[in-house]
Amino acid sequence: xxxxxxQINVNGEAKDVLAEPRELLIHTLRxxxxxxxxxxxxxxxxxxxxxxxxxxxxxxxCTVFTAQVAGKDITxxxxxxxxxxxxxxxxxxxEHHGLQCGYCTPGMITRAHRLLxxxxxxxxxxxxxxxxxxxxxxxxxxxxxxxxLAAAAEMNAAKEAAE
Amino acid sequence: xxxxTPPSREERIESLKGMGSSRKRxxxxxxxxxxxxxxxxxxxxxMLFGDFVRSPYAHARIKSIxxxxxxxxxxxxxxxxxxxxxxLGLHWMPTLAGDKQMVLADGKVLFQGQxxxxxxxxxxxxxxxxxxxxxxxxxxxxxxxxxxxxxAEDAPVLREDLEGQTEGAHGPRRHHxxxxxxxAGEKEATEQVLDSAEVVAEEMVYYHRTHPCxxxxxxCVASMDKVNGKLTLYGTxxxxxxxxxxxxxxxxxxxHNIRVVSPDIGGGFGNKVGAYPGYVCxxxxxxxxxxxxxxxxxxxxxxxxxxxxxxxxxxxxxAATKEGKITGLWCHTTADHGGFDACADPTKFPAGFMNICxxxxxxxxxxxxxxxxxxxxxxxxxxxRCSFRVTEAAYFIERMIEILAxxxxxxxxxxxxxxxxxxxxxxxxxxxxxxxDSGDYHTAWDKALKxxxxxxxxxxxxxxxxxxxxxxxxxxxGIGLTHFTEIxxxxxxxxxxxLGLGMFDSxxxxxxxxxxxxxRLGTISQGxxxxxxxxxxxxxxxxxxxxxxxxxxxxxDTAPYGLGTYGSRxxxxxxxxTAMAGRKIRAKAQMIAAYLLEVHDDxxxxxxxxxxxxxxxxxxxxxxxxxxAAYNQAIPGIEPGLEAVSYYDPPNMTYPFGAYICxxxxxxxxxxxxxRQFYALDDCGTRINPMIIEGQVHGGLTEALAIAMGxxxxxxxxxxxxxxxLMDFFIPTAWETPNYTxxxxxTPSPHHPIGAKGVGESPNVGGVPAFSNAVHDAFRxxxxxxxxxPHDHWRIWKIxxxxxxxx
Numbered sequence: 001x002x003x004x005x006x007q008i009n010v011n012g013e014a015k016d017v018l019a020e021p022r023e024l025l026i027h028t029l030r031x032x033x034x035x036x037x038x039x040x041x042x043x044x045x046x047x048x049x050x051x052x053x054x055x056x057x058x059x060x061x062c063t064v065f066t067a068q069v070a071g072k073d074i075t076x077x078x079x080x081x082x083x084x085x086x087x088x089x090x091x092x093x094x095e096h097h098g099l100q101c102g103y104c105t106p107g108m109i110t111r112a113h114r115l116l117x118x119x120x121x122x123x124x125x126x127x128x129x130x131x132x133x134x135x136x137x138x139x140x141x142x143x144x145x146x147x148x149l150a151a152a153a154e155m156n157a158a159k160e161a162a163e
Numbered sequence: 164x165x166x167x168t169p170p171s172r173e174e175r176i177e178s179l180k181g182m183g184s185s186r187k188r189x190x191x192x193x194x195x196x197x198x199x200x201x202x203x204x205x206x207x208x209x210m211l212f213g214d215f216v217r218s219p220y221a222h223a224r225i226k227s228i229x230x231x232x233x234x235x236x237x238x239x240x241x242x243x244x245x246x247x248x249x250x251l252g253l254h255w256m257p258t259l260a261g262d263k264q265m266v267l268a269d270g271k272v273l274f275q276g277q278x279x280x281x282x283x284x285x286x287x288x289x290x291x292x293x294x295x296x297x298x299x300x301x302x303x304x305x306x307x308x309x310x311x312x313x314x315a316e317d318a319p320v321l322r323e324d325l326e327g328q329t330e331g332a333h334g335p336r337r338h339h340x341x342x343x344x345x346x347a348g349e350k351e352a353t354e355q356v357l358d359s360a361e362v363v364a365e366e367m368v369y370y371h372r373t374h375p376c377x378x379x380x381x382x383c384v385a386s387m388d389k390v391n392g393k394l395t396l397y398g399t400x401x402x403x404x405x406x407x408x409x410x411x412x413x414x415x416x417x418x419h420n421i422r423v424v425s426p427d428i429g430g431g432f433g434n435k436v437g438a439y440p441g442y443v444c445x446x447x448x449x450x451x452x453x454x455x456x457x458x459x460x461x462x463x464x465x466x467x468x469x470x471x472x473x474x475x476x477x478x479x480x481x482a483a484t485k486e487g488k489i490t491g492l493w494c495h496t497t498a499d500h501g502g503f504d505a506c507a508d509p510t511k512f513p514a515g516f517m518n519i520c521x522x523x524x525x526x527x528x529x530x531x532x533x534x535x536x537x538x539x540x541x542x543x544x545x546x547x548r549c550s551f552r553v554t555e556a557a558y559f560i561e562r563m564i565e566i567l568a569x570x571x572x573x574x575x576x577x578x579x580x581x582x583x584x585x586x587x588x589x590x591x592x593x594x595x596x597x598x599x600d601s602g603d604y605h606t607a608w609d610k611a612l613k614x615x616x617x618x619x620x621x622x623x624x625x626x627x628x629x630x631x632x633x634x635x636x637x638x639x640x641g642i643g644l645t646h647f648t649e650i651x652x653x654x655x656x657x658x659x660x661x662l663g664l665g666m667f668d669s670x671x672x673x674x675x676x677x678x679x680x681x682x683r684l685g686t687i688s689q690g691x692x693x694x695x696x697x698x699x700x701x702x703x704x705x706x707x708x709x710x711x712x713x714x715x716x717x718x719x720d721t722a723p724y725g726l727g728t729y730g731s732r733x734x735x736x737x738x739x740x741t742a743m744a745g746r747k748i749r750a751k752a753q754m755i756a757a758y759l760l761e762v763h764d765d766x767x768x769x770x771x772x773x774x775x776x777x778x779x780x781x782x783x784x785x786x787x788x789x790x791x792a793a794y795n796q797a798i799p800g801i802e803p804g805l806e807a808v809s810y811y812d813p814p815n816m817t818y819p820f821g822a823y824i825c826x827x828x829x830x831x832x833x834x835x836x837x838x839r840q841f842y843a844l845d846d847c848g849t850r851i852n853p854m855i856i857e858g859q860v861h862g863g864l865t866e867a868l869a870i871a872m873g874x875x876x877x878x879x880x881x882x883x884x885x886x887x888x889l890m891d892f893f894i895p896t897a898w899e900t901p902n903y904t905x906x907x908x909x910t911p912s913p914h915h916p917i918g919a920k921g922v923g924e925s926p927n928v929g930g931v932p933a934f935s936n937a938v939h940d941a942f943r944x945x946x947x948x949x950x951x952x953p954h955d956h957w958r959i960w961k962i963x964x965x966x967x968x969x970x
Contacts, residue, residue: 020288027287036204037197039429041378042462046889049378077197090195094187097858101690102194103378103429109195132896135889137378137430138690140861141897 006070010035011079017066025061025069026050029076037077037106041135048134051107052076058114058133077106080113088158089113089151098147100138108134112148120159121152175771180710181703182917185854188695189710190688199427202382205397207455210384211240213448214290215441215464216280216297218272221308221539221882222321223301225268228280233296238289241451242297243281243444245269256413256443259436259661260513261332262342262504263324264542266440271304273321273502274541275882276467281444283456306882310476310499310536313340321502321537332504333513333535342504342535347518347595353530356491360482364570368562369951370555372474372499372540372876374466375547376892377689379429381469382459385445389453393420398442400425400717401435402727403687405664407719409438412662414446425717431689432866433545434470436507436729463887470507471540471876472547474499475517475555481563487573489582492529492594494520494559498544500535506544507729508551509659509666515551516650516816518595522560523604523648523820524582529594539882548866548927550651550730557647561932565644565939566948574621575940576612579646580605590913597650599818600912600920603846607908608646611822611844614906617642620826628944637832643825643937647929651921652735652817661726667812668736669723670744672701674805676794678787679711682744685725686737687717691859691923693733696851697741700917704745705752706772706786723808731819731921734851735912740811742916747807751793755805756784758798817912817920821845823929827937831968834960836872836938838901843929846908848920857905860926865900867930869893871938873955893953942966 003018010033017032024043029035029052041047043062050062053075081087089109092098099105108131115122115130122130127148128141136144170178180186193199230242245267248254255263268279282293305319312318320326320339329336333343357363383398394416400406403423411418428435441458448456460469475496482491498514500506508515514533521529546552564582568575583604584591591599612618624640631639656665669685682701686693694714702709716722725737749769756774757764760782767774775783784792792798793805826840843860850856873893877885886892911918931952938954939947945966950958963969 022288030204031206034206035197036201039201039379040203040459041380041429042889044462044888044890047378047462047894081196083192083196086192086195093195094191097188097854099191099194100692100858100862101378101430102190102199102427103201103690105194106197128897128900132898135378135894135896136862137376137432137866137894138862139858140863140865140903141900142861142902143858145897 004067006066008069009073011075019066021065021067023066025064025066028066029061035076035078039103039106041103046135048111049104049107051111051134053110053114058111077110080109088154092147092151096143096147096150098139098144104134104136108136108144116152116155120156124149172771179702179706179708179772181699182849182851184699184852186695186699186709186852188692190692190694201379201427201429202384202397202399203459205384205426207384207386210455210457211283211285211448211452212287212290213281213283213445213456213458214287214294215278216282216294216299218268218275218277218279220272220301220303221275222273222304222306224271224304225279226300226302229298230280232298233282233293236289236292236296238285239282239293240285241283241448242293243267243447248447251447253413253443253447256438258503258505260504260506260508261510264503264505266443274539275884276464276541278440281448283448283452306539308538308540308878308880308882310497310538313536313538314338321539340537342500342537343513345514345533346531348530349528350530353491353493353528356528357480357482357493360490361485362483362570363480364563364567365480366563366566366949368477368479368559368949370473370475370477370558371952372471373547373870373874374471374876374892375432375434375545376466376894377430377432377434380460380462380465381435381439381441383442383445384455384457385449386455387449387453393422394446395422395424396446397424397426399428399435401431401687401689401729403717403719404685404724405661405726406438408664409662410446423719425687428687428689431729432548433472433507433729436545437470437505439469462889466876466892467884467887468541470543470545471501472543472545473555477555477559479559479563481567483567483571487571487578487581489524489526490528492521492526494531496533498533498535499538499540500544501538501540501542503542504535505542507546509653509661511658512551515546517552517556519553519597519648519650520556520559521593521595522557523584523646525584525588526594531595540878546730548863549924550649550653553649554928554931557928558932561645561647561936562949565936569943569948575644576617579644580608583608598815599648600815600914601910602648602818602820603908603910604646604820607820607822607844607846610906610908611824611842615824615826615840615842637830639829639831639941641827641829641937641941643827643933643935643940645823645929645933645936647932648818648820649925649928650816650818651731651924652813653730653732654816655814656812664726665812666726667810668725668732668740669808669810670737670740671723671808672744672748672806674748674790674793676791678707678790680707681713681715682741683715683722684737684741685723686728686733689728691733692855696855697738699851700738700741701745704742705748731924734919734921735817735915736811736813738919739813739916740809743811744807744809747809748805751805752786752789754801755789755792755798759784759792814914817848817915819845819847819920819922819925821925821929823933825933825937827941829938829941829959831963834956834963836959841901842904842906843926844906844908845922845925846910847922847925848909848911848915849918850907850909851919856922859923860905861903863924863926864903864930865895867927868900868934869895871931871934871952871954873953875953
């Protein structure tokens with residue numbers, strides 16, 4: 001199958017990629033752009049390990065073609081924080097033991113990041129509902145929920161302090 | 164505090180972040196930033212991709228395989244079939260259970276999804292195209308998915324390769340689809356007890372087939388370097404050293420020329436213990452092509468082919484006095500192993516540790532028999548977040564206790580209490596052959612009942628039944644009780660081996676001159692946080708801060724030999740090796756300290772992070788100082804350096820236990836449930852990191868919730884797997900999962916160097932019966948005795964309907 005040229009914006013940088021029209025975004029990200037943070041857990045949109053942010057929405061990158069996201073802004077876990085400046089969600093997941101094997105974690109944090117944009121002060125129930133598209137086999141979610149609520153509180157406090 | 168004040172003893176202990184500290188995990192910085200290194204993240208120059216052509220039939224003869232069209236597809240380089248592997252002797256491989264398994268279909272297939280051909284291509288898309296283009300001509304054969312029907316006289320012969328063989332790996336085979344019979348305990352004595360008992364409760368308890376389903380599926384990258392003859396195999400291996408030995412034995416490549424690496428593993432839960440056709444085919448493909456070959460299964464491959472769990476039909480009889488004192492237990496299990504016996508059990512235990520099925524109770528006489536049977540289902544039978552068959556055993560006894568309580572008209576909590584093994588009976592010799600190391604069940608039980616307000620719950624339940632009968636509510640209340648005892652930490656080399664490899668484990672420590680260290684172990688973390696907790700054990704043992712100790716696992720070129728991580732064996736076995744290696748370091752450090760302090764060895768003693776002169780605490784050498792001295796002092800009679808290695812052969816298993824109580828509301832009309840409360844008390848002996856223990860309990864309970872309430876690998880009569888995607892195979896989301904209350908008692912293991920017992924699997928072992936018993940208990944007042952899991956909404960609705968509760 002012939003490859004075509006697409007331009008996508010990933011973590012603030014314009015990237016040129018050559019891909020077959022059938023190539024899934026998760027494969028472009030992981031294999032061409034070497035962004036191996038998003039993972040593949042099911043390839044059927046159920047597990048959420050591949051979650052990225054596309055134009056302000058959480059999207060499972062295993063069921064979207066790279067061709068479909070040409071020109072769009074994509075954020076992966078690699079765009080959320082850096083070793084020198086961890087995102088507050090990354091810090092809170094560590095602090096509250098919100099991860100174990102780490103395989104769901106990049107998708108989890110990427111989704112949580114968007115959830116807190118959509119709803120900066122969620123209740124526990126809203127966090128549980130808002131995170132229901134991301135599966136975890138290790139933690140039982142209790143500490144993930146705790147991590148997200150703690151991150152929301154800290155982000156809100158920082159925002160208030162800045163105002 | 165004045166800066167000049169030396170830190171207090173407590174401050175020194177705290178700064179080590181040793182045992183008992185809820186130390187934050189060192190793994191998390193890379194995982195939270197997406198910088199983990201899982202097998203599918205590995206990219207090598209020229210790397211090829213392999214994928215399988217799989218059988219759509221559960222039982223069929225293969226008449227022909229035509230690869231011509233596939234090989235014509237751009238990017239497809241090779242199509243391997245059994246014929247290609249046969250000259251190498253690799254078309255079949257040994258299983259961990261003493262059976263053999265087809266690597267690629269040799270003349271026939273025995274389960275849906277079985278590997279028929281391996282397509283090697285330049286990328287995963289071309290490999291998938293190649294798989295589509297391979298033409299296989301099948302002739303369908305009669306299918307058997309029911310293990311009881313498989314033992315019928317006229318049942319089709321599944322394993323033609325074994326035809327006429329009346330002796331199997333575990334004794335006589337009495338039928339062409341029979342694998343083994345395994346027995347424990349006293350048959351005649353138990354039957355006599357049953358015959359003369361005042362009360363006998365009898366029931367069939369089925370623990371359905373399910374799957375560990377870690378979020379990361381199985382996979383590997385094989386890279387054969389033909390120039391220097393070295394094979395490197397990266398993969399999702401819970402036992403990397405055992406895989407190296409197996410690869411060497413079946414491939415003929417000398418073991419020193421094989422390097423097996425388990426990188427970060429995205430959950431295992433038993434799924435990643437076994438050896439799979441994908442590994443063998445990747446190795447062969449790399450040898451054939453001279454390029455690295457990656458094979459990663461997709462979710463459907465994972466659920467349909469690699470390592471199911473459970474599928475035990477457990478027929479039980481339990482005898483008691485009228486007052487409820489249990490006098491005997493009898494169990495016959497029919498075990499559905501699928502097309503090949505690929506269980507991951509210690510060699511001498513073809514039914515794992517199913518003989519822990521007397522549970523927490525002092526049962527004087529017992530008998531267990533297990534019959535293994537072939538069917539047209541996927542092979543496996545792994546321990547899904549449990550020690551070998553321990554969940555099956557715990558579910559069996561915890562259901563039988565409930566059923567006996569019904570038979571006796573007794574409260575199930577009280578029935579447990581009067582039958583528990585008493586604290587003073589430990590070490591306790593069980594009727595089925597185990598020596599329980601330690602326990603205090605009554606204390607745990609009373610604490611749990613008090614914590615949930617048990618008596619009030621029973622009152623509320625009785626009132627609810629009355630209200631239901633008056634037509635005022637359609638919701639029932641279930642109180643699910645469980646007191647489980649596990650057997651983990653396999654195990655003593657005298658009776659535990661896999662393929663002849665003794666199940667010891669190991670730790671090697673090197674202290675660096677500046678007082679930091681690296682420790683390497685024979686185990687491999689899959690999320691348990693070994694890099695964090697093993698450093699804590701060492702910190703307490705050798706007095707260097709956990710933050711200064713790197714823990715490394717999974718590379719067979721550097722790590723000492725060990726049998727890996729499953730069956731909650733890491734802490735009981737490798738944790739013990741870590742402590743023992745630490746003690747060797749300390750013994751040498753003591754001699755160095757004595758030399759530096761110019762006193763006799765016996766005149767110094769260890770104190771947190773230093774050796775002090777007895778009676779003169781102001782005279783001391785810190786471990787950091789001692790470490791430097793080990794590298795720069797010429798000490799008479801002592802070699803330079805500070806290193807140690809320990810291979811630990813445990814004298815016994817460990818026996819963690821716990822008391823779990825689940826309070827569940829059930830809607831009779833919709834079959835839906837709501838978990839109002841879940842209280843989990845665990846006793847895992849000495850606690851290394853409470854934060855990690857709590858996380859393990861949360862996770863294990865959620866896997867138990869899944870299994871009890873909806874998760875299964877189901878087949879139709881034609882052998883089609885009906886649960887091959889996460890749409891059909893239930894994994895609870897954050898929305899369905901409750902909050903859990905955790906608690907603990909601490910009864911150290913008397914034979915373990917630090918008294919730790921292991922905890923990762925307890926919540927699954929105890930959780931499944933707790934959830935299931937809650938469902939049963941809700942309907943007890945209406946006459947329910949036994950109903951098989953999983954208790955999804957439809958099945959609960961059917962229970963209610965069957966009991967006439969829908970009017």
